[in-house]
Amino acid sequence: xxxxxxxxxxxxxxxxxxxxxxxxxxxxxxxxxxxxxxxxxxxxxxxxxxxxxxxxxxxxxxxxxxxxxxxxxxxxxxxxxxxxxxxxxxxxxxxxxxxxxxxxxxxxxxxxxxxxxxxxxxxxxxxxxxxxxxxxxxxxxxxxxxxxxxxxxxxxxxxxxxxxxxxxxxxxxxxxxxxxxxxxxxxxxxxxxxxxxxxxxxxxxxxxxxxxxxxxxxxxxxxxxxxxxxxxxxxxxxxxxxxxxxxxxxxxxxxxxxxxxxxxxxxxxxxxxxxxxxxxxxxxxxxxxxxxxxxxxxxxxxxxxxxxxxxxxxxxxxxxxxxxxxxxxxxxxxxxxxx
Amino acid sequence: xxxxxxxxxxxxxxxxxxxxxxxxxxxxxxxxxxxxxxxxxxxxxxxxxxxxxxxxxxxxxxxxxxxxxxxxxxxxxxxxxxxxxxxxxxxxxxxxxxxxxxxxxxxxxxxxxxxxxxxxxxxxxxxxxxxxxxxxxxxxxxxxxxxxxxxxxxxxxxxxxxxxxxxxxxxxxxxxxxxxxxxxxxxxxxxxxxxxxxxxxxxxxxxxxxxxxxxxxxxxxxxxxxxxxxxxxxxxxxxxxxxxxxxxxxxxxxxxxxxxxxxxxxxxxxxxxxxxxxxxxxxxxxxxxxxxxxxxxxxxxxxxxxxxxxxxxxxxxxxxxxxxxxxxxxxxxxxxxxxxxxxxxxxxxxxxxxxxxxxxxxxxxxxxxxxxxxxxxxxxxxxxxxxxxxxxxxxxxxxxxxxxxxxxxxxxxxxxxxxxxxxxxxxxxxxxxxxxxxxxxxxxxxxxxxxxxxxxxxxxxx
Numbered sequence: 001x002x003x004x005x006x007x008x009x010x011x012x013x014x015x016x017x018x019x020x021x022x023x024x025x026x027x028x029x030x031x032x033x034x035x036x037x038x039x040x041x042x043x044x045x046x047x048x049x050x051x052x053x054x055x056x057x058x059x060x061x062x063x064x065x066x067x068x069x070x071x072x073x074x075x076x077x078x079x080x081x082x083x084x085x086x087x088x089x090x091x092x093x094x095x096x097x098x099x100x101x102x103x104x105x106x107x108x109x110x111x112x113x114x115x116x117x118x119x120x121x122x123x124x125x126x127x128x129x130x131x132x133x134x135x136x137x138x139x140x141x142x143x144x145x146x147x148x149x150x151x152x153x154x155x156x157x158x159x160x161x162x163x164x165x166x167x168x169x170x171x172x173x174x175x176x177x178x179x180x181x182x183x184x185x186x187x188x189x190x191x192x193x194x195x196x197x198x199x200x201x202x203x204x205x206x207x208x209x210x211x212x213x214x215x216x217x218x219x220x221x222x223x224x225x226x227x228x229x230x231x232x233x234x235x236x237x238x239x240x241x242x243x244x245x246x247x248x249x250x251x252x253x254x255x256x257x258x259x260x261x262x263x264x265x266x267x268x269x270x271x272x273x274x275x276x277x278x279x280x281x282x283x284x285x286x287x288x289x290x291x292x293x294x295x296x297x298x299x300x301x302x303x304x305x306x307x308x309x310x311x312x313x314x315x316x317x318x319x320x321x322x323x324x325x326x327x328x329x330x331x332x333x334x335x336x337x338x339x
Numbered sequence: 340x341x342x343x344x345x346x347x348x349x350x351x352x353x354x355x356x357x358x359x360x361x362x363x364x365x366x367x368x369x370x371x372x373x374x375x376x377x378x379x380x381x382x383x384x385x386x387x388x389x390x391x392x393x394x395x396x397x398x399x400x401x402x403x404x405x406x407x408x409x410x411x412x413x414x415x416x417x418x419x420x421x422x423x424x425x426x427x428x429x430x431x432x433x434x435x436x437x438x439x440x441x442x443x444x445x446x447x448x449x450x451x452x453x454x455x456x457x458x459x460x461x462x463x464x465x466x467x468x469x470x471x472x473x474x475x476x477x478x479x480x481x482x483x484x485x486x487x488x489x490x491x492x493x494x495x496x497x498x499x500x501x502x503x504x505x506x507x508x509x510x511x512x513x514x515x516x517x518x519x520x521x522x523x524x525x526x527x528x529x530x531x532x533x534x535x536x537x538x539x540x541x542x543x544x545x546x547x548x549x550x551x552x553x554x555x556x557x558x559x560x561x562x563x564x565x566x567x568x569x570x571x572x573x574x575x576x577x578x579x580x581x582x583x584x585x586x587x588x589x590x591x592x593x594x595x596x597x598x599x600x601x602x603x604x605x606x607x608x609x610x611x612x613x614x615x616x617x618x619x620x621x622x623x624x625x626x627x628x629x630x631x632x633x634x635x636x637x638x639x640x641x642x643x644x645x646x647x648x649x650x651x652x653x654x655x656x657x658x659x660x661x662x663x664x665x666x667x668x669x670x671x672x673x674x675x676x677x678x679x680x681x682x683x684x685x686x687x688x689x690x691x692x693x694x695x696x697x698x699x700x701x702x703x704x705x706x707x708x709x710x711x712x713x714x715x716x717x718x719x720x721x722x723x724x725x726x727x728x729x730x731x732x733x734x735x736x737x738x739x740x741x742x743x744x745x746x747x748x749x750x751x752x753x754x755x756x757x758x759x760x761x762x763x764x765x766x767x768x769x770x771x772x773x774x775x776x777x778x779x780x781x782x783x784x785x786x787x788x789x790x791x792x793x794x795x796x797x798x799x800x801x
Binding site for chain 2: 035036039040042043045046047048051052077079108109110111112113114118119120121122127128129130131132135137138139140141142143144145146147149150156168169172173175176179259262263264265266267328329331332333334335336337
């Protein structure tokens with residue numbers, strides 16, 4: 001009882017890798033796009049334009065951004081759970097298509113038939129967007145199986161949360177991934193709460209980077225609020241997998257500022273905790289401060305980037321608001337493929 | 340966009356409490372700043388600004404209860420923006436004048452939503468004509484299944500087999516015998532005992548373009564994997580708007596074995612046939628087993644292939660052809676007749692066939708239909724038959740409630756009600772978990788006498 005959440009700083013990472021100006025700028029753009037997109041999605045949800053569940057990624061932007069920067073875009077496969085908007089934006093899926101899927105319109109990435117949790121792109125090798133907690137661990141292991149079977153040199157990156165980390169199929173997947181030396185990197189996005197249950201109340205051990213120890217899968221704990229740390233660890237993990245050594249686990253210590261979904265009682269954590277993360281650890285503010293301190297960018301230049309992103313988000317929101325709903329005939333399409 | 344509106348926390352929320360303002364008039368805010376807290380009986384939420392600017396007005400006092408969703412609650416002006424007159428908030432529409440029929444009453448009678456478009460009709464092909472003089476080879480269902488997989492493994496390198504004991508052990512029921520020797524351990528893959536995991540792994544491999552054949556040692560164990568089969572494989576095409584396919588086969592022995600008790604004796608035909616997105620096949624004869632398994636492996640859809648342990652050793656004639664394929668979704672008329680229609684599939688066909696022999700000998704002209712595929716269900720063939728005979732008896736090993744017979748009964752009632760001369764009768768497994776004791780197990784299963792009794796009842800011969 002009353003074990004404290006101490007895992008706010010990663011313990012296995014020492015040197016802080018330096019980013020070039022270009023890397024910092026790329027990270028800044030990607031993370032800001034996610035942040036502004038998600039804020040807009042939250043607002044549109046509030047206006048009744050988005051239905052059902054809507055899980056926002058605000059606060060966790062550095063995780064998917066750093067990992068995707070370390071991966072080979074278009075070659076490496078990525079798969080995640082239901083908190084998936086950020087993954088799609090960073091992987092290059094069209095923000096208009098993502099937002100229009102959120103509003104259930106015909107121009108949505110799944111033609112309005114998937115919703116927030118179910119979007120995919122064969123072209124960008126994004127395999128969802130999965131609504132069942134933990135399912136993506138097995139599916140992602142299967143993507144790695146296919147990579148090895150075909151010998152195409154790709155790596156599968158499977159994200160799941162601290163909640164999913166207690167699901168049985170995760171360990172079934174760890175076992176097979178190691179047994180068959182599959183090229184998969186498991187990213188455990190530890191944002192400290194599975195819905196409203198803190199890791200201390202749900203997990204017998206809270207160092208998730210060691211969850212593969214029984215299978216001899218190496219793991220690292222990473223400061224998931226610092227995109228440089230994420231990128232650095234991801235490079236090593238992806239290289240490990242790609243070189244044929246089998247799976248790697250990265251536990252990303254991160255934090256979501258918003259509720260689990262839109263309807264959240266906000267009673268399971270203190271306001272101070274949220275405020276502290278936002279003020280002291282914010283992934284975007286960290287990059288912004290570096291860019292300004294390094295003399296790389298002025299406030300005005302960053303403002304121009306921000307305005308550009310705002311325009312993308314506004315365009316996406318306008319499209320998603322005005323695009324028509326799917327044709328009624330879509331009800332019966334895509335159930336099976338006629339042979 | 341100067342107005343901030345009262346947000347909804349869920350699609351069902353209509354109003355909430357504005358519990359607290361965190362800004363005051365004159366404050367400069369930027370996007371992401373928390374403006375206010377709102378509250379409902381089940382949730383609280385912070386309202387964030389999505390624009391930068393200066394708060395010029397707070398329209399709703401903090402502590403106000405029952406603020407309707409989408410009511411303007413504050414005005415924020417961006418730099419350089421001038422205060423335009425705030426539009427009047429939407430109010431309830433004026434009641435229209437003297438409606439003859441109250442609106443609610445009118446709505447009861449007429450459907451208010453757009454009508455549901457008609458479902459597309461599945462049209463199965465007929466069985467192909469066999470080449471003249473083709474050699475018919477007698478083989479077991481086991482051999483037929485084995486040949487089907489071997490042929491498809493030779494044809495397509497993306498096809499592989501994954502499951503427990505499929506390789507070194509040569510298959511728990513020897514269906515994969517000798518495949519390891521021919522195709523090697525990269526394509527015939529023994530798994531740990533981990534159904535949920537390897538089913539999910541195979542679905543992921545299918546998403547990435549491979550064509551897995553997943554063998555479940557028996558379908559009873561697939562319940563550990565049913566989430567991946569239904570939530571991942573069956574729904575993927577639809578949820579992705581047609582983008583991501585799961586071309587794969589899940590196969591293994593289904594139904595009642597012999598004296599293995601409740602957890603190892605269960606018929607999943609009705610379970611999987613319930614799911615849109617899946618194709619479900621349950622063959623009886625050796626030829627159907629071969630032709631349909633080959634078709635299943637080539638299908639771009641996830642296919643549930645339900646075999647039967649008791650039938651593995653039964654023999655039948657299979658045409659000797661390079662590529663013997665049968666159409667999915669087409670029932671086979673095993674015997675043509677005019678007096679009564681018996682419909683069954685898989686092991687049920689054994690009871691139905693034996694009953695038919697006795698009934699025909701007794702002068703009843705039975706039409707016997709083997710469904711072969713359970714989804715898409717070839718009810719056309721059944722309906723046409725019932726229109727001719729006016730009588731239907733269904734036979735299955737599964738439980739009665741929500742079973743295949745129940746579905747056929749409903750479809751016949753909907754589409755051939757006027758042709759029926761007797762109620763549809765179902766012969767099913769009894770509505771109990773499978774007992775172990777030999778006598779009780781026998782009682783729990785359907786049998787030939789029950790089929791004969793049902794036919795006698797619907798033909799008023801009893």
